[in-house]
Amino acid sequence: MPNTTAVNRQGRLKERVAMSDTNLLLAITVVVFFILYLSAVIFLGGSFTKPQNFLNILNNNASLIVLSCGMSIVMITGGIDISVGAVTCLVCMICAVNLEQQGGNILTMILIGLGVGLAFGVVQGFLVAHLGIQPFIISLAGMFFAKGMTTIVSKEPVRVTNEAFLAVKDTRIIVPGLGSNNKLGQYVPAYVEVGVVIALVVVVLLFCLLRWTKLGRAFYAVGGNNQSANMLGINVRQTKFLAHVLCSMLAGLGGILYFLHVGSGDVANGAGDEMNAIASSIIGGTLLTGGVGNVAGTFFGVLSLNTIKRVVASLGFDEAWWSNITVAAMLCLFLVVQSIVLLRKNKK
Amino acid sequence: MTTPVKNPETQVRRPDESLWKRLTRQQLFIPVAALVLLVLFNLIADPTFFTVSVKENSLGNPVLSGNMVSVLDNASELVILAIGMTLVTASSGGQDISVGATMTIAGSVILRLVCGGQAAADTMQMNLFLAVLIGIVVTALFGAFNGTLVAYFNIQPMVATLIMYTAGRSIAAWINNNQLPIINDVAFKYAGTFLPGIPVPTPIFITALMVLVFWLVLKFTNLGLYTQSVGINPNSSRLNGLNPKMIKLLTYVILGVCVAVAGYIRISRSGSINYSRNAENIEMDAILAVALGGNALSGGKFNIYGSILGAYVIQFLTTTLYKYEVPSTALPAYKAVVVILLVVLSAPVVREKLSSMKKAPVKAVKEVS
Structure with a gap:
C-alpha cells in the first residue's frame, strides 16, 4: 500500500510540475501582453487609448486566432503544420468563386471551406501519423499544393457581390460601454465583427477540449512522450491523425473567417499566416518539442504579436518589410x- | 502497421524477385528511374524536345539553344543549393527552408554594391569579384546565424530557418531601401548568360566548378565522414573527439556560401531583382533534390551525387511542364504531388513493403491519390 501511494503521489507531483510549466508560460504571455499594451497606451497614447483600437486587433485577426489554435494543437502533439496559411488562401478563393460564379450561398460556402480543410487534414494526417x-x-508540400491550386482556381482577384454574404460581412456587433467620442464630439460605439465571436467561441471550445476531454489529454500525452502514451493505452497514430485533421479543419474555418473579413478571393490572401500562427503559438507558450501549450496562451500570443506590429508601425517603421522582420525577431x-529554458531543465 | 510477412508464393519466382530487390535497394534507383521515365515520356510525346540548335543571342553571338541546354543551364542554382542542402541535411537531420530568401539577400547585396547605391547604373561601381565576395560573406553570416540556432540552441532546423524564411525577403528589400536597382553593364551578366565567344551558358561552367570543388573537398578532407558521423549519432561523435556543434554550424556556413553563388547566378541572368519573386519556391526544389537523390531527410549517410542528379531531374520535370504550357504559378501544385509521392515511396513503412512485395509501389501511389 505505501508503495502505491508513493507512486501516486509522485505521479501527481509530476503532473503538477508539468501543469505548472504550462501555466507559467501562459502567465508570462499574459503579463507580456499587458505590459506591451499598457506601455503602448502610456508612451504612445493616441489611438492606443481607444478601446476600438484593441477591438480592431480582434477584428483583423479573427482568422489568425483560429489558425493559431489549430497550430497549437498540432504543436502540442509534437508536430507542425505550415500549410495553414495557404489553405486559408485556397478556401477564400474557392468560396469567392463559389459565391460569385457558381451561384452558391452561405451554407455551401461554409461546407466547402470545412470540406477543403478536412481533405487536407485527412491526407496530411494519414501521411504523418x-x-x-x-x-x-508533408505540410510544406501541402502548402505548395494549396498555393498552386489557388492559382488554378483563379488567378484574378474575385470580388464578392452576393447580398446575403455582404450582409453577414458588414454586421457589426456593438460592444456596450466601450465607445468613444470622435473629433466632432459624436458618440461612436465600439464594435466587433461576426468572425470575432466565432473565433472566441472556438477558443473556448478548444480550451475545454484540451483541458477536460480524453482526446485533449491524449494530445498532451502523445506530445510529451510517444512511448509512454502508447503504454498508457493511447492510440498514438490515431491521436496524431486527429490533431492534423483538427488543425486543417480549423484552417478551413480560418479561411472562411478571413473571407468574411476581406470579402474577396485573392492569391495574396493569408500570405505568411503560417508564420504568424507559429509565432503566436510559440509566444503563447507552446513548446515546439510538444507536450506543453495552451490555446488561451495562443490567444494572447496573437494579441501580443499584433500589438507589437502596431507599436512598430506607429514608431514610424511603417514600411511593409518591418512587419515581417518584427515577426521574425x-x-x-x-x-x-x-x-x-529547456536546456537548463535538461541539465538539472 | 503490418509486419512484412514472408510470402511462400514469392519464393517461387526468386530470380525475378531478387533482381527487383537489388534494383530498389540501390540508392540512385529513384532518380535514375524518374529520369528514364521523363526521357521516355518526352521521346514519345515529342522527339523534337531533344534537338539542340545554334542561334544568335541578343549580342549577336552564336549560342547553343534547345530544351536540353536550358535544363542544364537553369538547373545550375538548384544543383549548387542541393550540394549545400545535402550537407546540412546529413549533419542536422533537417533542412534549411530559408535558401530562397537568403539568395535574394545575396542578390540584393551584390546589386547594391555594383550599382553603388543608385537606382540604375550603366557601369559597375565596384569590382565584381569584391562585390560577390562580400555577398558570400553576408550569406555565410546568415548561414552561421541559422547554424547557431540549430547547433547551439537545439532548435529544429526547419523551425530555426523559418525565421530567415519570414524575414529574408524583407531584409533584402530593406538593404536596397525597396528600390529595384538595374545594372546594364554587359560584364555583370556574363555569369548568368554567356561569355563572349563561348556558345555554352556560363552557369554550366560555374556549376561544374562548384561540383569539382566539393568533389575535391570530400575526397581530400574528412568533411564527409564527420558530417555523416554527426548526423548518425552526435553523442558518440562527441565521445570520439569530434565537435558536433561546430560541424553542424560549419555545414550551415557552407550552405550559406552555396546560396551566395546561386544568388549571384540568379541575379546576373537579368541584372535586376524582384524581392518577392526572386528564387521563389526554390527551397522546395532543393529539398526535393536531396530527397530524390535517395538521401534520408532525417540525416546521416548521404550521397552528394544523388542530390546533384536529383536537381537535374527536377529541372527536367520543370522544363517539361513548361513545355506543355503549365503556368508557372500552378507549378508548385504539380511538384507538391511529386514530393508527396517521393516521400511516401521512401517512407520506411512503404519501403519494407516495396522490397518484400513487387506490386507495392502501385499500391503506394494509390494511397496518395
Whole structure:
C-alpha cells in the first residue's frame, strides 16, 4: 500500500510540475501582453487609448486566432503544420468563386471551406501519423499544393457581390460601454465583427477540449512522450491523425473567417499566416518539442504579436518589410528563450 | 502497421524477385528511374524536345539553344543549393527552408554594391569579384546565424530557418531601401548568360566548378565522414573527439556560401531583382533534390551525387511542364504531388513493403491519390 501511494503521489507531483510549466508560460504571455499594451497606451497614447483600437486587433485577426489554435494543437502533439496559411488562401478563393460564379450561398460556402480543410487534414494526417513522414515535409508540400491550386482556381482577384454574404460581412456587433467620442464630439460605439465571436467561441471550445476531454489529454500525452502514451493505452497514430485533421479543419474555418473579413478571393490572401500562427503559438507558450501549450496562451500570443506590429508601425517603421522582420525577431527571441529554458531543465 | 510477412508464393519466382530487390535497394534507383521515365515520356510525346540548335543571342553571338541546354543551364542554382542542402541535411537531420530568401539577400547585396547605391547604373561601381565576395560573406553570416540556432540552441532546423524564411525577403528589400536597382553593364551578366565567344551558358561552367570543388573537398578532407558521423549519432561523435556543434554550424556556413553563388547566378541572368519573386519556391526544389537523390531527410549517410542528379531531374520535370504550357504559378501544385509521392515511396513503412512485395509501389501511389 505505501508503495502505491508513493507512486501516486509522485505521479501527481509530476503532473503538477508539468501543469505548472504550462501555466507559467501562459502567465508570462499574459503579463507580456499587458505590459506591451499598457506601455503602448502610456508612451504612445493616441489611438492606443481607444478601446476600438484593441477591438480592431480582434477584428483583423479573427482568422489568425483560429489558425493559431489549430497550430497549437498540432504543436502540442509534437508536430507542425505550415500549410495553414495557404489553405486559408485556397478556401477564400474557392468560396469567392463559389459565391460569385457558381451561384452558391452561405451554407455551401461554409461546407466547402470545412470540406477543403478536412481533405487536407485527412491526407496530411494519414501521411504523418500512419506512414511516419516528417510533418514539416508533408505540410510544406501541402502548402505548395494549396498555393498552386489557388492559382488554378483563379488567378484574378474575385470580388464578392452576393447580398446575403455582404450582409453577414458588414454586421457589426456593438460592444456596450466601450465607445468613444470622435473629433466632432459624436458618440461612436465600439464594435466587433461576426468572425470575432466565432473565433472566441472556438477558443473556448478548444480550451475545454484540451483541458477536460480524453482526446485533449491524449494530445498532451502523445506530445510529451510517444512511448509512454502508447503504454498508457493511447492510440498514438490515431491521436496524431486527429490533431492534423483538427488543425486543417480549423484552417478551413480560418479561411472562411478571413473571407468574411476581406470579402474577396485573392492569391495574396493569408500570405505568411503560417508564420504568424507559429509565432503566436510559440509566444503563447507552446513548446515546439510538444507536450506543453495552451490555446488561451495562443490567444494572447496573437494579441501580443499584433500589438507589437502596431507599436512598430506607429514608431514610424511603417514600411511593409518591418512587419515581417518584427515577426521574425519575436519568433527568434521566444525560440531562444524556450531553448534556454529547456536546456537548463535538461541539465538539472 | 503490418509486419512484412514472408510470402511462400514469392519464393517461387526468386530470380525475378531478387533482381527487383537489388534494383530498389540501390540508392540512385529513384532518380535514375524518374529520369528514364521523363526521357521516355518526352521521346514519345515529342522527339523534337531533344534537338539542340545554334542561334544568335541578343549580342549577336552564336549560342547553343534547345530544351536540353536550358535544363542544364537553369538547373545550375538548384544543383549548387542541393550540394549545400545535402550537407546540412546529413549533419542536422533537417533542412534549411530559408535558401530562397537568403539568395535574394545575396542578390540584393551584390546589386547594391555594383550599382553603388543608385537606382540604375550603366557601369559597375565596384569590382565584381569584391562585390560577390562580400555577398558570400553576408550569406555565410546568415548561414552561421541559422547554424547557431540549430547547433547551439537545439532548435529544429526547419523551425530555426523559418525565421530567415519570414524575414529574408524583407531584409533584402530593406538593404536596397525597396528600390529595384538595374545594372546594364554587359560584364555583370556574363555569369548568368554567356561569355563572349563561348556558345555554352556560363552557369554550366560555374556549376561544374562548384561540383569539382566539393568533389575535391570530400575526397581530400574528412568533411564527409564527420558530417555523416554527426548526423548518425552526435553523442558518440562527441565521445570520439569530434565537435558536433561546430560541424553542424560549419555545414550551415557552407550552405550559406552555396546560396551566395546561386544568388549571384540568379541575379546576373537579368541584372535586376524582384524581392518577392526572386528564387521563389526554390527551397522546395532543393529539398526535393536531396530527397530524390535517395538521401534520408532525417540525416546521416548521404550521397552528394544523388542530390546533384536529383536537381537535374527536377529541372527536367520543370522544363517539361513548361513545355506543355503549365503556368508557372500552378507549378508548385504539380511538384507538391511529386514530393508527396517521393516521400511516401521512401517512407520506411512503404519501403519494407516495396522490397518484400513487387506490386507495392502501385499500391503506394494509390494511397496518395
